[in-house]
Amino acid sequence: MNLNRDGDTLMTLMGTTGIDFPGGTVDFIPEMKFIYGSDKERIPCYRVLDDNGQPIADHNFVQVSEEVAVKMYTDMVTLRSMDTIFYEAQRQGRISFYVTAIGEEAINVASAAALAMDDVVFPQYREAGVLLWRGFTLQEFANQLFSNKYDNGKGRQMPAHYGSNKHNYVTIASTIATQISHAVGAAYSLKMDKKDACAVTYFGDGGSSEGDFHAALNFAAVMEAPVIFICRNNGWAISTPISDQFRSDGVVVKGQAYGVRSIRVDGNDALAIFSAVQAARKMAVTEDRPILIEALTYRVGHHSTSDDSTKYRPANEIEWWRVARDPVARFRKWIENNGWWNDRAESELINNLRQRLLHTIQVAESVEKPPLADAFSDVYDIPPSNLREQEQWLKEIVKEQPQEYPANISV
Amino acid sequence: MDYGFCDLLVLVCLIEDPGSKMWGVVRHKSIRPAFSTIRHFSSAAKEINVREALNSALDEEMSADPKVFLMGEEVGEYQGAYKISKGLLEKYGPERVLDTPITEAGFAGIGVGAAYYGLRPVVEFMTFNFSMQAIDHIINSAAKSNYMSAGQISVPIVFRGPNGAAAGVGAQHSQCYASWYASCPGLKVLTPYSSEDARGLLKAAIRDPDPVVFLENELLYGESFPVSAEALDSSFCLPIGKAKIEREGKDVTITAYSKMVGYALKAAETLAKEGISAEVINLRSIRPLDRATINTSVRKTNRLVTVEEGFPQHGVGAEICTSVIEESFGYLDAPVERIAGADVPMPYAANLERMAVPQIEDIVRAAKRACHRSVPLAAAA
Numbered sequence: 066m067n068l069n070r071d072g073d074t075l076m077t078l079m080g081t082t083g084i085d086f087p088g089g090t091v092d093f094i095p096e097m098k099f100i101y102g103s104d105k106e107r108i109p110c111y112r113v114l115d116d117n118g119q120p121i122a123d124h125n126f127v128q129v130s131e132e133v134a135v136k137m138y139t140d141m142v143t144l145r146s147m148d149t150i151f152y153e154a155q156r157q158g159r160i161s162f163y164v165t166a167i168g169e170e171a172i173n174v175a176s177a178a179a180l181a182m183d184d185v186v187f188p189q190y191r192e193a194g195v196l197l198w199r200g201f202t203l204q205e206f207a208n209q210l211f212s213n214k215y216d217n218g219k220g221r222q223m224p225a226h227y228g229s230n231k232h233n234y235v236t237i238a239s240t241i242a243t244q245i246s247h248a249v250g251a252a253y254s255l256k257m258d259k260k261d262a263c264a265v266t267y268f269g270d271g272g273s274s275e276g277d278f279h280a281a282l283n284f285a286a287v288m289e290a291p292v293i294f295i296c297r298n299n300g301w302a303i304s305t306p307i308s309d310q311f312r313s314d315g316v317v318v319k320g321q322a323y324g325v326r327s328i329r330v331d332g333n334d335a336l337a338i339f340s341a342v343q344a345a346r347k348m349a350v351t352e353d354r355p356i357l358i359e360a361l362t363y364r365v366g367h368h369s370t371s372d373d374s375t376k377y378r379p380a381n382e383i384e385w386w387r388v389a390r391d392p393v394a395r396f397r398k399w400i401e402n403n404g405w406w407n408d409r410a411e412s413e414l415i416n417n418l419r420q421r422l423l424h425t426i427q428v429a430e431s432v433e434k435p436p437l438a439d440a441f442s443d444v445y446d447i448p449p450s451n452l453r454e455q456e457q458w459l460k461e462i463v464k465e466q467p468q469e470y471p472a473n474i475s476v
Numbered sequence: 477m478d479y480g481f482c483d484l485l486v487l488v489c490l491i492e493d494p495g496s497k498m499w500g501v502v503r504h505k506s507i508r509p510a511f512s513t514i515r516h517f518s519s520a521a522k523e524i525n526v527r528e529a530l531n532s533a534l535d536e537e538m539s540a541d542p543k544v545f546l547m548g549e550e551v552g553e554y555q556g557a558y559k560i561s562k563g564l565l566e567k568y569g570p571e572r573v574l575d576t577p578i579t580e581a582g583f584a585g586i587g588v589g590a591a592y593y594g595l596r597p598v599v600e601f602m603t604f605n606f607s608m609q610a611i612d613h614i615i616n617s618a619a620k621s622n623y624m625s626a627g628q629i630s631v632p633i634v635f636r637g638p639n640g641a642a643a644g645v646g647a648q649h650s651q652c653y654a655s656w657y658a659s660c661p662g663l664k665v666l667t668p669y670s671s672e673d674a675r676g677l678l679k680a681a682i683r684d685p686d687p688v689v690f691l692e693n694e695l696l697y698g699e700s701f702p703v704s705a706e707a708l709d710s711s712f713c714l715p716i717g718k719a720k721i722e723r724e725g726k727d728v729t730i731t732a733y734s735k736m737v738g739y740a741l742k743a744a745e746t747l748a749k750e751g752i753s754a755e756v757i758n759l760r761s762i763r764p765l766d767r768a769t770i771n772t773s774v775r776k777t778n779r780l781v782t783v784e785e786g787f788p789q790h791g792v793g794a795e796i797c798t799s800v801i802e803e804s805f806g807y808l809d810a811p812v813e814r815i816a817g818a819d820v821p822m823p824y825a826a827n828l829e830r831m832a833v834p835q836i837e838d839i840v841r842a843a844k845r846a847c848h849r850s851v852p853l854a855a856a857a
Contacts, residue, residue: 187589218624218625221624226624230625236621238617240612243585243612246584247585250585250589250595253586253595254593255593257595264589277581280577280582283582284577288586445686446630449764
């Protein structure tokens with residue numbers, strides 16, 4: 066903070082070569098020169114593995130152990146299997162809603178792998194992979210999707226809006242971008258407590274147009290908050306392409322405008338994501354500063370189960386990203402080349418996952434729904450009298466007219 | 477948000493002398509309270525004004541709990557646009573008294589995030605009119621997170637600042653948000669009137685585990701009220717959700733909150749001279765609403781007048797009326813009278829402004845109507 070609050074000093078320092086203005090000296094120039102809205106040369110994108118999973122010459126990445134790399138890969142595959150099978154369950158009418166992260170598995174899992182468990186995650190809704198990495202079980206995912214009594218959200222949220230205090234994963238808000246400023250607040254809290262941790266928030270290219278994004282970056286810079294902003298720029302906000310979303314060179318340049326250190330990363334290169342997030346985390350935690358990461362990727366799936374994206378984007382575009390730029394296949398090639406993975410391990414993993422996932426659905430479906438009392442708790446820390454009265458009335462009505470209420474829901 | 481027009485010159489002026497030229501302060505200094513309550517009390521109790529009451533409550537709670545911090549526009553160096561945070565920056569430092577950039581949605585959201593993760597923020601809106609920019613965070617984030625997370629995330633945050641009509645500041649700076657926020661489950665909405673209310677309710681709000689919207693009144697900040705030794709003790713705290721009977725009576729119940737409590741008490745004095753004994757209820761808490769106290773009073777007086785500065789439709793009076801109809805319909809001897817602000821955006825012109833907000837004589841007339849007394853048509857004022 067080097068704000069010059071002394072007006073007199075400010076005026077006298079307006080010399081001929083420059084002005085000592087709050088934030089540093091600004092040079093004077095006689096030419097009238099407008100800054101272009103965007104440079105011809107776009108901000109380059111950091112990647113270390115090519116499309117075939119081969120390390121690029123002069124690469125600069127953080128070394129990953131075999132154990133971590135194999136977990137990263139299996140979690141990416143798990144996330145994709147989850148998405149495929151739960152998506153089908155929605156199509157069969159067994160759950161009401163679902164969102165997939167297909168095509169964005171590397172951002173999900175590799176960023177999670179680079180963080181510490183104490184780091185507090187403020188997700189949007191396409192980051193189930195972060196929760197998976199942190200140990201949320203397939204059954205826990207299924208319980209939330211089926212809103213049964215074991216859902217740790219008590220069945221109150223739409224499917225795929227997970228949340229778990231135990232995993233430092235803040236309950237997902239449906240509102241776009243509000244989580245970005247919450248992350249800054251939590252980061253400030255961590256800083257006040259002198260914790261060796263940062264807050265991390267995820268959002269999309271569409272979310273970067275919300276006021277919350279701009280407020281959050283500005284506040285994070287001013288408050289020197291240890292927070293990592295991870296933008297999954299996947300090209301599409303439902304049907305709105307990024308050309309209709311902004312005219313800047315993506316999202317990364319906005320960080321600079323707010324005085325936030327920023328980097329653009331290939332979102333389909335798990336190793337680059339891992340390296341960038343780990344470096345970002347180190348800077349955030351040790352230097353108390355915010356970092357913005359723009360990951361370039363593509364939403365291979367539809368926006369959600371409420372969407373059919375073939376109506377507004379060419380099928381061959383989706384196909385190209387699905388096949389030629391698949392982040393999971395790319396990372397598999399790299400771990401195979403390292404001798405850490407093979408076809409046998411792959412088929413075992415896939416078969417096993419399918420069985421386990423189908424089992425979780427069967428279990429989740431058969432578990433009863435949350436009790437009626439859960440409709441009234443948690444509105445406040447202690448229920449006020451009007452809610453207690455309403456709960457009492459409802460219980461009496463159920464008692465009087467049991468035939469009108471499902472027998473498998475406890476009162 | 478309100479001095480977005482600040483150009484460099486204004487900025488330089490501000491840096492030179494943060495006391496003289498800022499728009500908000502010019503406005504503040506030019507305002508006189510619409511009425512001056514010179515109240516006579518026989519007791520020799522100590523008097524403090526509402527500003528001092530709020531300031532001491534903040535100070536004591538910040539001193540008691542290191543997790544409490546204050547943030548907002550101008551709360552630090554400038555000590556608040558209305559000087560509520562006077563002396564706090566000096567005492568607690570810039571980490572706990574945060575001057576923020578001018579984005580209500582920004583600092584409301586950041587406050588909510590800080591509350592999610594262990595702190596107890598007190599967020600000051602320069603006025604509640606500006607909270608509209610942040611209402612997404614107040615309603616969708618603060619009020620709902622405990623429920624949505626199944627109790628995993630509590631949000632112990634206070635949003636506070638002046639609310640309601642000030643004087644001569646037009647449509648966008650004169651509005652009561654009590655019924656707006658009170659319609660949302662998950663929030664608690666408090667409306668202090670006196671210095672005792674201000675101290676006891678603000679301390680309760682800060683200690684409460686749920687999000688609280690704390691609606692002050694600019695025109696009351698400078699008003700002094702007697703306070704008991706008990707209310708001056710740092711352990712003092714008022715219960716949330718309990719109304720206070722400010723004056724007992726037997727003929728008609730008058731409910732009011734914030735500045736209107738003073739008006740209702742004045743009206744009760746006038747009514748007493750005419751032989752009508754009015755009971756005045758200071759609601760203190762709009763959500764939870766103390767339905768029991770209101771209904772008990774109505775069952776005694778059999779008549780009800782509700783008073784508020786806000787718009788009439790879906791207002792606090794409408795809710796009180798519903799409660800009485802539901803619980804005490806058989807006790808009513810007259811239709812409920814509802815006094816509220818006019819159903820128009822606040823006019824600037826002083827004569828129109830006066831007509832747009834409830835006046836003491838409006839309350840007197842309504843009470844008389846409820847008591848079946850003849851009311852002359854001509855305005856008493």
